[in-house]
Amino acid sequence: MPGTAAKVRVSERQWAILQELSRSRTVAKGIGQRALILVRGVQGLLNDQIALEVELNRQQVGVWRRRWHEAWDSLCVWECTEPHRLREAILAVLADAPRSGSPGKVTAEQVAQILAVACESPKLSGRPIARWTHRELRDEVVKRKIVDSLSVAQVGRYLKQSALQPHRSKMWLNTTEKNPETFEREAATVCQTYLDAPRKAAADGVHTVSVDEATSLQALERNAPDKPVQPGSVAKQEFEYTRHGTTTLTAGLDVVTGQILSPTLEATRTEAEFVDHIARTVNQDSTGEWIFIADNLNTHASESLVRWVAKQCGDDDPLGKKRSRDSRVHEIAT
Structure with a gap:
């Protein structure tokens, strides 16, 4: 039984x-x-x-x-x-239970030292690379005499077991706000805006849009057309190209539907161009309510934009002084 x-x-x-x-x-x-x-x-x-x-x-x-x-x-x-x-x-x-036989040649202390090196920048070791590869890491720990010898595959196993990926990286943004309470309050406001977006869209049809620019995009033209894929041969792209300068893409993302709204290509990203982009976006539903989420770039809170928003809202009250925390900018935004 x-x-x-x-x-x-x-x-x-x-x-x-x-x-x-x-x-x-x-x-x-x-x-x-x-x-x-x-x-x-x-x-x-x-x-x-x-x-x-x-x-x-x-x-x-x-x-x-x-x-x-x-x-x-x-x-x-x-x-x-x-x-x-x-x-x-x-x-x-x-993990597997310890197996019988001779003990491993690399001790737990040595493994910890290897992982510590993996968490360092390669530049501290004088290596002209941005991120560790398994081979470079192996060479460095042998050079430092942490171990006498080690295979590249074993280095990979140590990293995998410890969930370390020194060959990968992600972008992050350091805040310029020095007051942690202010940062926490403002970050909470932005996060809550995202969380409220589905409910507001369902109840009142409110559009919540995250908007930004991608600058200095190269406008490249290949000097010959691509060759299509064929049996036994991958598709081929012409190496030579002609430069046509750079451009700026301005677009908004509807955070509820995932739709890209009013993508715009301009040579620059001036105050007037950003106002025109917002106007084109709003015109898709001119009677609807819109919430825009943007960073603190000066063109995103320009006098021209505030006056345009005030006009759309039918607000004729004085706007206050530019850059004033108590000005009409924030009243109109709310």
């Missing part, structure tokens, strides 16, 4: 990490498979049902449920004392 399956208990944070690991394409297959076993266990599936989905037998499913059950108390301690290392602790629970 089969025994009772170990109960899988999870906290909210543990549940989020297990779901992420079960869907991830970057973690090892076994880790994702075991995370899915636990996710399905939480959802109430039987071991036989889980086994069919993950392509294991029911005994193997039971092993990982029991391992989680036995480790859960210690995971809760990790979550309370060092929450930033909870993912690492869960990965340790889902």
Whole structure:
């Protein structure tokens, strides 16, 4: 008679990490498979049902449920004392048990040092690259005598196990607002505007549009037409091109529908051109209500734009002084 399956208990944070690991394409297959076993266990599936989905037998499913059950108390301690290392602790629970044989040549301390180098800029090591590659990282840790030798593949495995991707990067924007309370208040206003957009669109047909410019776009013309793809040959694009200067694309994104509104190509991005772009956008529904989200570029809060908005709203009151925080600009905007 089969025994009772170990109960899988999870906290909210543990549940989020297990779901992420079960869907991830970057973690090892076994880790994702075991995370899915636990996710399905939480959802109430039987071991036989889980086994069919993950392509294991029911005994193997039971092993990982029991391992989680036995480790859960210690995971809760990790979550309370060092929450930033909870993912690492869960990965340790889902990892293969130590195998018999000679111990690995690279110690845990050496692995930690390798990962620390991966988190540094290559420029600190005098390397003329912007981001680490596995080979460059291997060469650097050998040069620093952290290890005597190491394969490029092993470097990749260490990075993958630690969810580090030094070869990738994302853009971010540093705020110029020095007062954290002011920044938090203004950021909350912008975020709330995005969150309110679907409700306002459904209730009153309000258009919420995020608008900005992409500047210095090169207008290039290829000197010969592309050659189409053929059996055994990919499509070919002419290497030589003629420059036709640069252009600026101004466009708005309807944050509810995802539609691009009034895309405009201009040679520059002047105050008058931005007002014309807003006017063309509003004319698509001249009787509707519009909310525009823009950054703090001076043309986005120009006197011309404020006067145009005031005219559309039928507001003949004095606008106040330019750049004044108490001027009519903010009253009209609200």
